[in-house]
Amino acid sequence: MQSYTEENYLKIIYHLSEISNPVLTNAIAERIQTKAASVTDMIKKLSDKELVNYVKYQGVTLTEKGKTTAINIVRKHRLWEVFLVDKLNFKWDEVHDVAEELEHIQSNLLVERLDEFLDFPRVDPHGDPIPDKNGNFAELAFIKLSKLKPTDKGTITGVSEHSSTFLKHLEKLGLTLGKRIEIIEVLEFDGSVELLVESQKTNISREVAKHILITKN
Amino acid sequence: MQSYTEENYLKIIYHLSEISNPVLTNAIAERIQTKAASVTDMIKKLSDKELVNYVKYQGVTLTEKGKTTAINIVRKHRLWEVFLVDKLNFKWDEVHDVAEELEHIQSNLLVERLDEFLDFPRVDPHGDPIPDKNGNFAELAFIKLSKLKPTDKGTITGVSEHSSTFLKHLEKLGLTLGKRIEIIEVLEFDGSVELLVESQKTNISREVAKHILITKN
DNA sequence: TTCATTATTTAGACAAATCTAAAAATTTAT
DNA sequence: ATAAATTTTTAGATTTGTCTAAATAATGAA
Ligand SMILES: [Mn+2]
Ligand SMILES: [Mn+2]
Ligand SMILES: [Mn+2]
Ligand SMILES: [Mn+2]
Numbered sequence: 001m002q003s004y005t006e007e008n009y010l011k012i013i014y015h016l017s018e019i020s021n022p023v024l025t026n027a028i029a030e031r032i033q034t035k036a037a038s039v040t041d042m043i044k045k046l047s048d049k050e051l052v053n054y055v056k057y058q059g060v061t062l063t064e065k066g067k068t069t070a071i072n073i074v075r076k077h078r079l080w081e082v083f084l085v086d087k088l089n090f091k092w093d094e095v096h097d098v099a100e101e102l103e104h105i106q107s108n109l110l111v112e113r114l115d116e117f118l119d120f121p122r123v124d125p126h127g128d129p130i131p132d133k134n135g136n137f138a139e140l141a142f143i144k145l146s147k148l149k150p151t152d153k154g155t156i157t158g159v160s161e162h163s164s165t166f167l168k169h170l171e172k173l174g175l176t177l178g179k180r181i182e183i184i185e186v187l188e189f190d191g192s193v194e195l196l197v198e199s200q201k202t203n204i205s206r207e208v209a210k211h212i213l214i215t216k217n
Numbered sequence: 218m219q220s221y222t223e224e225n226y227l228k229i230i231y232h233l234s235e236i237s238n239p240v241l242t243n244a245i246a247e248r249i250q251t252k253a254a255s256v257t258d259m260i261k262k263l264s265d266k267e268l269v270n271y272v273k274y275q276g277v278t279l280t281e282k283g284k285t286t287a288i289n290i291v292r293k294h295r296l297w298e299v300f301l302v303d304k305l306n307f308k309w310d311e312v313h314d315v316a317e318e319l320e321h322i323q324s325n326l327l328v329e330r331l332d333e334f335l336d337f338p339r340v341d342p343h344g345d346p347i348p349d350k351n352g353n354f355a356e357l358a359f360i361k362l363s364k365l366k367p368t369d370k371g372t373i374t375g376v377s378e379h380s381s382t383f384l385k386h387l388e389k390l391g392l393t394l395g396k397r398i399e400i401i402e403v404l405e406f407d408g409s410v411e412l413l414v415e416s417q418k419t420n421i422s423r424e425v426a427k428h429i430l431i432t433k434n
Numbered sequence: 435t436t437c438a439t440t441a442t443t444t445a446g447a448c449a450a451a452t453c454t455a456a457a458a459a460t461t462t463a464t
Numbered sequence: 465a466t467a468a469a470t471t472t473t474t475a476g477a478t479t480t481g482t483c484t485a486a487a488t489a490a491t492g493a494a
Binding site for chain 2: 472
């Protein structure tokens with residue numbers, strides 16, 4: 001069994017290793033809001049427990065055991081987010097912090113029953129895939145909205161930025177999951193995108209466009 | 218804000234003070250599975266935070282602030298137990314340990330939405346009253362089954378012992394919440410009780426009878 | 435390749451919550 | 465009322481997770 005803190009480290013390492021592998025000490029320190037020295041301490045502990053492979057000055061990678069644990073925490077986090085939105089009427093920008101706490105509740109029965117109660121959702125309120133109880137993810141074909149060309153059509157199926165301010169901004173523009181969009185024009189000088197959302201014309205910055213994920217159809 | 222540990226101490230002190238006031242160090246130590254020395258340390262800390270009144274060698278009582286906090290934890294514990302039984306099909310003997318963890322999740326929005334989702338339950342799966350958001354309990358008129366006399370009738374509305382073994386035992390005897398019972402005889406020599414549950418004759422020990430709570434009607 | 439900058443680790447310290455062993459206060463029994 | 469037993473507190477140590485400051489390794493520039 002891992003402590004609350006160990007679980008958080010494993011989860012962060014899991015997410016960071018999708019970006020770069022091995023994961024560097026400073027990258028963890030930044031994400032988890034601690035000092036590099038503390039991260040080194042914890043890495044050693046996780047390494048002793050065989051949850052990560054650690055090479056001094058190189059960084060860490062998750063072992064199979066560590067990866068399984070991390071994926072299970074991600075599973076719980078996302079299932080709880082679905083619960084909060086679908087059953088308790090939370091908005092998609094209100095769920096993350098509470099899910100950060102709920103993801104650490106220890107009970108396999110609870111997770112499996114929750115999954116069933118929610119009707120085995122495959123994605124969370126931000127479009128992130130929910131691994132099944134064996135740790136397998138459904139394959140989802142996302143494209144960044146910023147990669148689309150004029151006349152391209154698609155559906156918003158995810159976001160790659162979860163901050164409350166960003167999500168509220170999208171809400172205001174009507175750019176929520178499930179909405180169909182069509183690209184009108186990509187402005188030359190600033191990369192901003194003019195698009196149609198439910199027959200409504202809107203303009204979004206390149207920065208915003210990069211964090212909206214589209215399934216073409 | 219209190220730590221997970223501080224919250225547990227406050228909750229235990231709250232429960233123990235229903236039995237004896239002030240609450241003695243050893244009583245807390247026994248309930249919380251720690252040594253008396255550790256309890257003294259924590260009591261001092263809670264006293265510094267003005268959550269308890271502490272007199273050396275006498276024991277502790279909760280301050281208003283401490284009591285409010287404790288009642289809120291009890292509220293969350295019991296609401297989560299209702300959730301687990303009503304929505305996730307947990308049995309009444311499976312909920313306590315998970316609720317011990319869930320009661321510490323910090324989010325007022327979550328508690329209020331959960332309360333609403335559960336349709337503002339007034340009692341938990343063991344018949345214990347759930348305080349409202351202002352900390353007020355509904356008055357419930359319980360009598361111990363062991364206090365009843367032959368021909369007395371009533372409904373099982375609570376239990377005063379929450380161990381899994383006890384609850385499973387009751388389950389096996391069909392003595393669950395909502396069942397109507399009628400006393401046939403109270404045996405002289407061992408105090409065991411012969412009773413009718415849904416037209417089925419059963420005999421229970423005095424020890425069991427003391428922990429079943431009845432509403433006469 | 436040598437020097438400067440940046441990243442990482444080590445050393446030593448600290449706060450929280452716990453423990454054991456010993457001391458002090460309280461309660462109970464004689 | 466005094467001694468014995470029990471309860472509670474103090475003193476000092478331990479574990480977990482964190483920190484700062486200093487040392488060491490790796491990287492980048494001249
Ligand atoms: Mn989240
Ligand atoms: Mn999410
Ligand atoms: Mn309980
Ligand atoms: Mn209960």
